Amino acid sequence: MENYLHINDLGNLQDVVKEAIALKQAPYQFKELGKQKTICLLFFNNSLRTRLSTQKAAMILGLDVMVMNFGSEGWQLEFEDGTVMDQGKSEHIKEAAQVVSQFADIVAIRAFASLVDKEKDEAEIVLKGFEKYASIPVVNMESSVGHPLQALADAITLEEHKTVEKPKVVLSWAPHPKALPHAVANSFVEMMKLQDAEFVITHPKGYELNPEITKNCKIVHDQEKALENANFVYVKNWSNYKDYGKVLHQDKNWIMTQEKLRKAKFMHCLPVRRNVVVEDAVLDSNQSLVIQQASNRTFSAQVVLKRILEKN
Ligand code: CP
16 A cells, blocks of 8 residues: 555455454564654644554554644645745645655645635645655545544444444434534545445435435434434534535534434544533443544554555
8 A cells, every 4th residue: 555545545444454453462563564664743633542543553563753733833835836925825835745755754644624615625735735745655644525544443443343244333413513524424434335234324404425425325314213223323523515614503402312322332533522412321331432443543553554564
């Protein structure tokens, strides 16, 4: 694998999940792979899990790690070609990406959606800018449209906790006071399309995701009906896609409760707002898999970095 930008870059998902679960049993077996190599983690946005799990995975593989909060510490980047840079932006992506490539062997980028300009967000200008101008492999630590490291951790978690061959998995929209990006939901949907599972998406009318991503997916607007006989319920808020970035309403009836969850396992990528997205009783029950999902972020990053190191 050259880069990891999208869940489809992995090849066969089931093989990667198996490899990640095997890595969990003996995580340090490839500690020589990254020796005398460096990964640079560039954060244009905040993080807890992605930062620590990617750093941990890199260290387990013997990589040296450099972390930079580019959003607050780096120069403001220009991405347009031919711009007269006489305003606030000090450095062009062309130089920045090439410079980072002198100091590291892999670069990983987190750059969220603005939720203001749909066209720019869908162009993933930061991630794609690094892909275009860097001479080293690029890893997506959540871009404006996808979070494939999270989706891979979710696939590992599903595999570890499924009790039937073909589980029913429901992605359920939840209320949230702030406008949130679509990246986690998009990558979860794309990952579920690669699974042998009954997959249902439920959200209030008006919260449709990008129809190209949800093409051929079953969408049920009645949450109670969608949740019937679910084995796993993945809860996530996202803002409006059509009226881009808008919060249409915060329908509190969509909060996940123990009563609605019944016997299903609860999943969320975290961070999560308690008693807004999901009630305490669910998060504090043994049906919640959120800590296991966060733990699997290390192994999702480890299998991705391992494959990149093996190729380069
Ligand atoms: N789930 C996730 O990506 O968490 P962070 O935003 O804390 O990295």
